Structures are given as structure tokens and as C-alpha cells.
């Protein structure tokens with residue numbers, strides 16, 4: 001066993017050297033992650049999940065996140081936060097719709113503004129009360145992650161077909177009025 005007093009090891013780094021080392025480390029990590037996209041995704045998912053879990057249970061962390069986010073927005077007035085969020089949401093919506101077939105599963109309506117995501121097996125009031133329903137954003141995420149699995153639960157409907165389904169009578173396809181062609 002080594003009975004010597006604890007040896008010095010490497011000489012202490014100056015703050016500049018330390019900063020340089022951190023910078024190099026960050027750069028290397030970035031380069032490695034760029035070369036390994038799958039690992040990047042795995043890493044990001046794991047980190048996000050951990051942060052989300054913490055966000056749920058740690059009020060101090062929630063406050064910190066909210067303050068940091070407010071400060072960033074105040075420091076970057078040129079970045080239109082709301083517009084960014086809306087654009088991102090639209091992009092994800094378009095991707096999710098395309099993955100689910102891109103048109104109403106019932107009548108074939110294709111225009112995005114009138115399409116909605118529908119639970120194939122409806123969520124009844126019980127599920128809603130139990131807060132089992134999900135935000136649309138969450139559904140998009142699911143579709144983008146695993147379109148095949150998601151297609152078992154969700155479909156695209158147009159507003160008309162969705163309404164008809166909601167009232168309990170699914171309109172037989174031959175009776176669906178194509179309102180673009182009915183002259184009104």
C-alpha cells in the first residue's frame with residue numbers, strides 16, 4: 001500500500017486553462033454526438049425524461065426554469081417566442097398528419113385546416129374526468145415517435161366526420177356531403 005502522503009498529482013490548472021479544458025471537452029462531446037445521431041436521441045430522451053420528472057416534483061426547480069426562461073425572453077426581444085412555438089407546432093402537426101395518411105379517414109378530405117386528430121376508440125367522460133386525455137401536442141409526439149403504433153389509436157378525420165362520429169352516428173360514406181361541391 002502507498003503510505004506516502006497524498007501526492008500532488010497534476011499541477012493545479014489556472015482558471016484560463018480550466019476554461020479551455022471545459023471548452024475542448026464540450027467541443028469533443030458535440031462532435032461525437034453529431035457523428036452518432038442515435039446516441040444523441042437516446043441521450044436527449046434520457047435527459048429530457050429526467051428533467052421532466054424533476055420539474056414535476058421540485059418546486060424550486062420549476063421556479064428556476066421559469067425565471068431562466070423569462071430572463072432569456074427579456075434578453076432576446078428580437079426572437080418572437082410565440083411565433084416560434086406556433087411555427088414548431090404547425091410543423092409537427094403537418095408531420096404527424098402526413099404519417100397518419102394526410103386525409104380524413106372517412107371521406108378523404110385533404111385540407112389541413114379542417115383536419116383533426118381523432119381517438120379511434122373514443123375517450124368517454126370517465127377518461128376525461130380521470131385526466132387520461134392528452135394534449136394534441138402530446139399526441140403529435142407519439143405519432144412522430146412511432147407512427148405504426150400510433151395509427152392503432154389515432155386517425156385523421158375532418159371536422160364534419162369528427163362531429164358526426166361524436167354524435168354517435170357515423171355517417172355512411174355514400175351519404176357524406178362534399179360541401180365543396182354542393183354549391184353553397
Ligand SMILES: [Zn+2]
Pocket residue numbers: 104105106107108109157158159160161162
Ligand atoms: Zn371527413
